[in-house]
Each structure stands twice: as C-alpha cells, then as structure tokens.
Amino acid sequence: MLVSTYFINMITHKKYILASSSFSRKTILKNCGFNFVQVRPSCDEEVIKKQIKKKSKPEDVARILSYQKAKSISEKKKYFNYNVIGCDTLIKLGDKIFDKAKNNKEALLKIKKLSGKKHKIISSLTICNQGSKIWECSETTVVEIRKLTTKQIEGYLKKSGKQILQSVGCYQLEALGPQIIKDIKGDFFNVMGLPLFKLLKYVFNEE
Numbered sequence: 001m002l003v004s005t006y007f008i009n010m011i012t013h014k015k016y017i018l019a020s021s022s023f024s025r026k027t028i029l030k031n032c033g034f035n036f037v038q039v040r041p042s043c044d045e046e047v048i049k050k051q052i053k054k055k056s057k058p059e060d061v062a063r064i065l066s067y068q069k070a071k072s073i074s075e076k077k078k079y080f081n082y083n084v085i086g087c088d089t090l091i092k093l094g095d096k097i098f099d100k101a102k103n104n105k106e107a108l109l110k111i112k113k114l115s116g117k118k119h120k121i122i123s124s125l126t127i128c129n130q131g132s133k134i135w136e137c138s139e140t141t142v143v144e145i146r147k148l149t150t151k152q153i154e155g156y157l158k159k160s161g162k163q164i165l166q167s168v169g170c171y172q173l174e175a176l177g178p179q180i181i182k183d184i185k186g187d188f189f190n191v192m193g194l195p196l197f198k199l200l201k202y203v204f205n206e207e
C-alpha cells in the first residue's frame with residue numbers, strides 16, 4: 001500500500017462513506033488507504049432507472065444514479081460529518097446500455113454479444129455532503145473482449161462462479177476477467193467499478 005490511511009486523513013482532514021454494497025469498490029478504496037465506512041444506498045435504483053427517460057445518454061444515467069446513491073446517505077443527519085461517495089458504472093455497446101446479468105443464462109448471452117467487440121465502461125462518481133452535491137466526475141474506459149466460442153464462455157462462467165453476476169460486464173479484473181479481455185484503454189480501476197485516479201486528484205486538491 002503506497003498511501004497509508006494515516007497519510008490520507010492527515011492531508012484531507014475528512015471522513016468518507018462509500019455509498020455502495022460493491023466488494024470491488026470497497027477493496028479499491030481499502031487498498032488505497034482510505035479510512036471509510038461502507039453503507040448500502042437507501043435509494044431504489046430500478047425505480048430511478050424507470051423515471052429516467054429512455055433517450056437519456058449513458059453518461060446522464062450513470063450521473064443521476066451516482067448522485068442519488070450519495071444523496072440517499074448524506075442527507076441523513078447521523079452522516080452529516082461525512083463526505084459520501086456515490087458511484088455508478090454501466091456498459092455501452094453501440095447504442096445499447098447493459099445492466100448486470102441476473103443469472104448465468106443472461107451472463108452467457110451478454111458475453112456472446114460482447115465477444116470480439118469493443119465496448120465502453122462508463123462510470124460517474126459523485127460526492128455529497130449533507131444532501132448537497134459538492135463534486136462529480138465521469139470516466140470512460142474502452143474494453144475489447146476476445147472472440148469466444150460458446151464452449152469457452154460456458155467454461156469461463158463455470159470457473160468464475162456466482163460472484164461474476166456482481167460485475168456489470170460479467171468479468172472481474174481481480175479474478176478471471178483477463179482470460180476473456182483482449183485489451184483495455186483507459187483507467188484500469190474504472191473497469192473494476194470506480195475511477196480511482198480522478199477521485200484521488202480531488203482528495204489531494206489537484207483539480
């Protein structure tokens with residue numbers, strides 16, 4: 001760990017909450033030295049998605065969801081002393097937005113569609129304090145999936161286990177994801193679900 005928790009706290013003098021139940025996001029922040037509390041957002045993502053117009057740009061969908069996640073925690077009085085980090089990540093292939101697969105059958109169909117193609121990982125990060133937005137950013141990373149046969153995909157999913165369903169792209173860089181990924185252009189951490197480099201620039205007052 002290059003940056004200690006003590007060092008980050010000493011520089012920023014701030015306390016953070018990660019408004020997410022994501023294990024990957026938790027691991028990224030923990031390994032980076034953040035002293036934070038992880039709290040599950042109290043907003044209903046599916047309801048919010050239905051309220052967002054279908055013609056909305058992917059960047060707008062991610063931005064709205066990341067803000068609502070952070071706001072749902074930061075507006076609670078007991079968390080007023082915290083800066084709350086909300087994040088949302090989605091996949092865009094052509095004009096289509098991909099959600100998380102609900103089961104292995106959906107995961108198989110999703111990877112088939114991504115096979116041999118490039119797609120975009122779009123994330124939005126929002127920080128709220130006492131219910132108000134104080135900072136936000138977006139990040140886009142291009143990922144290319146290898147050309148895969150149905151048999152190869154089935155074998156990959158079997159080895160990956162149910163936790164693969166927690167990844168919007170059905171691949172995890174910290175696990176078996178590199179087996180099916182051919183190339184990545186952009187922020188490595190964004191593929192894992194959190195645009196870390198832009199967050200650190202904010203934390204260290206570099207933007």
